Amino acid sequence: MANSPQIIDMGQGLDRPDRVQRACDRCNNSRTRCSGEIPCRRCAKLNYPCQYQRAVKKRGPKPRATQRKSHSKTHSSDTSTKGQSYIARPSGAGDSPRCSKASFSSSSDWDGNGTDTQSHGSTPDTSFTSEGPDRPMHSTECEATILSYGTLSLDLSSLPTGSGFFNDTLTCRYPCLNPVLPVLQGIVSPEDACSLLDIFFADPDTAGLDARCPYILTPVIRKKSLLREKAPRLVSPALLVTILWCVSHTANLDILQDTTTRSRVIQSLYSLSMKLLRARDSDKWHRTTNGWVAESDLLPCTTPTETDCCPVSENNPEQNVDDVISYILIACVISGSEFKHEYIQWWNKAVHLVKRLGFNSEARIAQDTPSSQQMSLASREQHEECRRAFWLVYTLDRHFALSFDEPLHIQDSECQVLYPLPEWIWTDLDSIPLEDIPPRVCEPPTRISGTGFFDYFLPLMVMLGDILELRSRSQHPRLGSLNETYLIGTIQTMLSDCEYSLEVLRAVRTPQFAFPTSPLSLNGTDEKPICLAWIxxxxxxxxxxxxxxxxxxxxxxxxxxxxxxxxxxxxxxxxxxxxxxxxxxxxxxxxxxxxxxxxxxxxxxxxxxxxxxxxxxxxxxxxxxxxxxxxxxxxxxxxxxxxxxxxxxxxxxxxxxxxxxxxxxxxxxxxxxxxxxxxxxxxxxxxxxxxxxxxxxxxxxx
Structure with a gap:
């Protein structure tokens, strides 16, 4: 190697180890002594990728003639290459990589009207860790393209970037991540992002504690629909980044073993998700979570002394189920943190949005669509995602009401939507005939029917909501003195029926007691549904x-x-x-x-x-x-x-x-x-x- 590290002899009588002329990229960022080998001893011990791609720069300012020449060359390059597709360049090149509108073609929410801007200076580090204090962080043109999403100009200059991950985008396991890979540079690699998605969709029946995220109660989106290689489900970049942020809190990946690194990754993903969510927010909220991100980091104001929020473009993209899921994930994570009481602002947004979009009404979900016999699989998935998002909000609303002594935000009278499909049907919806799907009703269930999250936890939360309503009524100054014996007896009957349904659930594990619509009676030659129902x-x-x-x-x-x-x-x-x-x-x-x-x-x-x-x-x-x-x-x-x-x-x-x-x-x-x-x-x-x-x-x- 032409730039092979050389050992500098510091003298014969010194006890300290010899210094090397050049440290590897990772040791340089972490300010750790490097052996100068390829790979160095520290990277070999910790199983880190060891690279020497950091540009070597001389100390002090550049000569003025060199600065003028560099600026002229950069301006000429920007003019001649605007709008072209990204072409992979060798690591260590002085220019930042480029991406074009074609890079975001897999997401329908990206309009690709961003402008090309080129970062000046040396190539950012290709290692996982972000730039050190002596290296400024720049926004790449891929970030500028993302910022044009929703015609809202945001400043992502505070986020670390890098160029070493672009070569991996060609072999990314999940094409759904391609739109956000440019802004994930320097935060997580494409392979690590895929691993975080695997944890998000981990099967609770088979995955261990280390392979699951406790904040993911049930994925609203089908795993097969999002992670398939051909024509994956269109998903907003804001939701993708929010998913990665949520899972990174507990993921047991090698890159997250260090507490400092995990905190840096979490903070970077949170900053990026906030900026992308603000571009989609139709009610123009401008709040900060008081301890997670400073308001100055969230609001791209022109001066630090401004108190009014910066204007937001009127052409916000239409919000959908992706935004509901994003708000749910953020509320769950914050509710389990030291800033738990700040969950309420995110939870209010989730409840407000799910009602505004009409997910609590089957008529609004299925409006302007043909009959169920003529619907495509994509339409059926979209409708079921709306139902599952609503019932997840309904369930957590009862749970949060008990946890934080809050009133219920969703009343049972507002629930005019079909009960969600059983988990085993939702997972394999593309392979189950429409006539084999059991009939459903538009009311909250009170009996446990399976091992899926909605099958067992939703009925429990329905009865919890009734109990909380009863206790709230008993504290009413005028109605609290009325006789509650009948109401208590009604709830007691529901509790007894629910307990009996547990015995029925235990009985259906035996094939001779299988119901016609149970997983034991469908696809009898396939043992997978049976295992998932029993385990x-x-x-x-x-x-x-x-x-x-x-x-x-x-x-x-x-x-x-x-x-x-x-x-x-x-x-x-x-x-x-x-x-x-x-x-x-x-x-x-x-x-x-x-x-x-x-x-x-x-x-x-x-x-x-x-x-x-x-x-x-x-x-x-x-x-x-x-x-x-x-x-x-x-x-x-x-x-x-x-x-x-x-x-x-x-x-x-x-x-x-x-x-x-x-x-x-x-x-x-x-x-x-x-x-x-x-x-x-x-x-x-x-x-x-x-x-x-x-x-x-x-x-x-x-």
Missing amino acids: NTDVVIAYSRYILRVLHMLLYGENNTTSVPDASSTCALPPEIFTTTANCITAAESIAHILELDSNLSFMPFIFGIYLSHGSLNFLSVADQMSRVGASDLAGQGCGTILRAHEVATRTFNSSFQKNFTRIVRQYACMVGGMGAGDMQGHNKYNDVWGVKSECYDNIYC
């Missing part, structure tokens, strides 16, 4: 049974975890004290059964924490009473199970609330094990512990 049935039943116990507690007791339970009284209404006590004991047994089946609590870590906390609160209050009447052994055993579950949950899905609550449960479990009847000292410790818990509630996560 997680026990886990789904165990989790669902526990959440049903929690719903029983909420129906007859307190539904607010901010209230500190009183050790000298019951947490339930007096007539139902024995029912609530039985539910608490059964819930503790259900947790033990869940730990046997899912020792890491990895099945639904993002949404399970609030239900685990509610069940723990009620059981600890009952356990205190049990310890006073001489049942300390049973109470201590239950407290030990709850403590183990919280410790596992802390390791699986870490949060500040889980840490604080686990510490409190540990203290109280010790007190229950050693506190006898009438032990006032233990009673005082109990009150002290729950006082600490009340202060820690501000850190609760959903």
